[in-house]
Amino acid sequence: MTAFFVGKIYGVNLQEERSKNLGARNAGSVLGKVAFIWTLLGDSMKGVLVVGLGRLWHLQEWVIICGAALVIVGHLFPIWLRFNGGKGVATFIGVGLALSPSLFLWMIVGTMLVSSFTRSLTLGMVGGFIFYVGAIIQAGKIEPYGALIIAIVCMLIKHMSNIQESLERGK
Numbered sequence: 001m002t003a004f005f006v007g008k009i010y011g012v013n014l015q016e017e018r019s020k021n022l023g024a025r026n027a028g029s030v031l032g033k034v035a036f037i038w039t040l041l042g043d044s045m046k047g048v049l050v051v052g053l054g055r056l057w058h059l060q061e062w063v064i065i066c067g068a069a070l071v072i073v074g075h076l077f078p079i080w081l082r083f084n085g086g087k088g089v090a091t092f093i094g095v096g097l098a099l100s101p102s103l104f105l106w107m108i109v110g111t112m113l114v115s116s117f118t119r120s121l122t123l124g125m126v127g128g129f130i131f132y133v134g135a136i137i138q139a140g141k142i143e144p145y146g147a148l149i150i151a152i153v154c155m156l157i158k159h160m161s162n163i164q165e166s167l168e169r170g171k
Contacts, residue, residue: 020084047071051095110132111127119170
């Protein structure tokens with residue numbers, strides 16, 4: 001929970017500010033660009049670290065992916081913060097890039113494509129996740145990536161209020 005520590009450095013409890021979310025977006029909107037960047041980097045690097053250590057230790061792909069999924073879910077629902085964490089996007093970015101840049105490219109393509117039509121980064125992200133899961137299926141990796149797909153569903157549930165708000169604005 002990089003935002004928790006970044007907030008502490010600034011003397012601010014981000015769980016009490018704006019969206020009350022411990023993520024890069026809230027850190028940036030409350031504390032500025034530098035806080036956004038530190039939070040984004042910190043949260044994404046923990047995803048990279050889990051995948052990197054799994055590969056360093058020569059673990060099987062499905063074990064690494066389960067670890068990656070757990071780091072995302074742990075970001076969403078950290079026990080030590082009473083299950084009140086971030087929304088997982090930065091951590092997912094680190095995980096996705098570290099696991100398979102070619103699969104993650106589909107996340108970027110889907111996000112950009114849907115965002116260009118909807119003018120909503122939130123809805124673009126949903127499109128990106130659809131493209132990403134589609135790329136997993138197309139690559140024949142549904143079995144090893146199953147835990148990560150569950151983590152993505154958890155992320156989408158955490159984003160539900162943002163998704164509904166974006167859909168209502170589009171009407």
